[in-house]
Amino acid sequence: MVSESPSSPGFRAGDLLALSPAERRVLQWLMRQGSASAREVAERFEMPEEEAGIRLDALEKQGFVVTETAAGPTSYRPEFGHSRPARKPPSGIWGKLEGS
Amino acid sequence: MGKIISVHSFRGGTGKSNVTANLAALLARLGKRVGIVDTDIQSPGIHVLFNLSPERFRYALNDYLWGKCRIEEAAYDVSGVLEGRRLKDAGSLHLIPGSMRTGEITRILRDGYDVGLLNSGFQELMERLELTHLLIDTHPGVNEETLLSIAISDILLLILRPDQQDYQGTAITVELARQLEVEQTFMLVNKAINPRDFTALKQRVESTYHVPVLGVLPLSGDVAILGSGDIFALANPDHPVTSVLEAAAQRIDAA
Ligand SMILES: Nc1ncnc2c1ncn2[C@@H]1O[C@H](COP(=O)(O)OP(=O)(O)OP(=O)(O)O)[C@@H](O)[C@H]1O
Numbered sequence: 054m055v056s057e058s059p060s061s062p063g064f065r066a067g068d069l070l071a072l073s074p075a076e077r078r079v080l081q082w083l084m085r086q087g088s089a090s091a092r093e094v095a096e097r098f099e100m101p102e103e104e105a106g107i108r109l110d111a112l113e114k115q116g117f118v119v120t121e122t123a124a125g126p127t128s129y130r131p132e133f134g135h136s137r138p139a140r141k142p143p144s145g146i147w148g149k150l151e152g153s
Numbered sequence: 154m155g156k157i158i159s160v161h162s163f164r165g166g167t168g169k170s171n172v173t174a175n176l177a178a179l180l181a182r183l184g185k186r187v188g189i190v191d192t193d194i195q196s197p198g199i200h201v202l203f204n205l206s207p208e209r210f211r212y213a214l215n216d217y218l219w220g221k222c223r224i225e226e227a228a229y230d231v232s233g234v235l236e237g238r239r240l241k242d243a244g245s246l247h248l249i250p251g252s253m254r255t256g257e258i259t260r261i262l263r264d265g266y267d268v269g270l271l272n273s274g275f276q277e278l279m280e281r282l283e284l285t286h287l288l289i290d291t292h293p294g295v296n297e298e299t300l301l302s303i304a305i306s307d308i309l310l311l312i313l314r315p316d317q318q319d320y321q322g323t324a325i326t327v328e329l330a331r332q333l334e335v336e337q338t339f340m341l342v343n344k345a346i347n348p349r350d351f352t353a354l355k356q357r358v359e360s361t362y363h364v365p366v367l368g369v370l371p372l373s374g375d376v377a378i379l380g381s382g383d384i385f386a387l388a389n390p391d392h393p394v395t396s397v398l399e400a401a402a403q404r405i406d407a408a
């Protein structure tokens with residue numbers, strides 16, 4: 054499942070609910086960790102590293118994680134979508150409020 | 154690693170901010186290092202219970218979200234509320250308030266903010282202040298911040314009143330917590346009317362949602378009169394409301 058607007062990459066909270074449980078668990082764990090390598094994911098979820106890699110790749114394809122290869126093994130970190138205002142109020146209202 | 158506890162309710166005015174402040178203080182009284190974040194950016198307020206006036210905070214959560222400060226710079230040591238209240242070995246309390254400036258609240262609504270920053274702020278705060286517990290006071294209902302805070306929580310505490318609208322709404326939140334596989338969900342019933350019915354009420358709620366109820370708090374004139382002006386359990390150590398809150402804090406600490 055891909056975020057609706059291509060101009061805002063990353064996942065929204067609702068995307069979490071649409072993921073398969075296996076991918077969601079990895080993403081939720083990454084949210085707490087900040088970032089992790091495929092090996093660390095494999096250790097946490099007690100699965101072969103290859104399988105962890107498959108899940109991380111699937112998340113990357115959806116734009117929900119990004120990779121960093123600066124030092125050592127590739128690490129994956131969650132890519133959050135930007136929170137947007139839920140409603141568009143009448144134009145000009147922000148200027149008036151902020152001017153007050 | 155510390156525990157993240159989100160305090161939430163589907164509907165507003167259930168007592169989330171009061172319960173959050175009281176549980177935080179009671180956990181600190183058990184010697185814990187406790188952080189509290191007001192993620193209710195649209196209608197912040199928990200700072201009032203800690204007697205932290207908006208003139209006294211230079212930075213709020215909003216400033217951190219706009220990259221104006223580090224998360225710990227927006228954290229105020231409010232352990233002062235514990236002082237002079239027959240406590241030895243108390244821990245500490247650190248509050249991140251929401252901004253009370255009109256322009257800053259509207260700016261968040263207009264521009265949004267980087268949700269990733271909010272998430273890493275929670276993690277950094279726990280690390281840098283060596284917190285044992287981080288309590289997140291939320292805006293009612295299901296929205297982006299709430300879902301994310303539920304998704305990263307070790308414990309979700311749902312507050313509900315004995316009210317048909319609360320009952321229906323709580324079912325939705327419980328379902329979301331199940332889908333997100335939150336490790337531990339608890340409930341607390343607040344503003345209950347008939348003390349003779351409390352045990353039955355607790356059992357009814359538990360068997361409806363299959364979630365443990367930490368306690369049933371009465372609709373209390375004493376709580377209402379205090380009007381969020383102080384932390385009830387600290388101001389009234391021998392009150393029956395305080396015993397229920399203490400038992401809840403102990404369950405959370407043991408979880
Ligand atoms: N057990 C109680 N008995 C009487 N009054 C209570 C009780 N619990 C909370 N209140 C009162 O209810 C009001 C709402 O409480 P509080 O602000 O904690 O709720 P909330 O869920 O955080 O609200 P919001 O959804 O707006 O954030 C306050 O005036 C508070 O003093």
Ligand SMILES: [Mg+2]
Nearest residue numbers: 169170193198
């Ligand atoms: Mg509140």
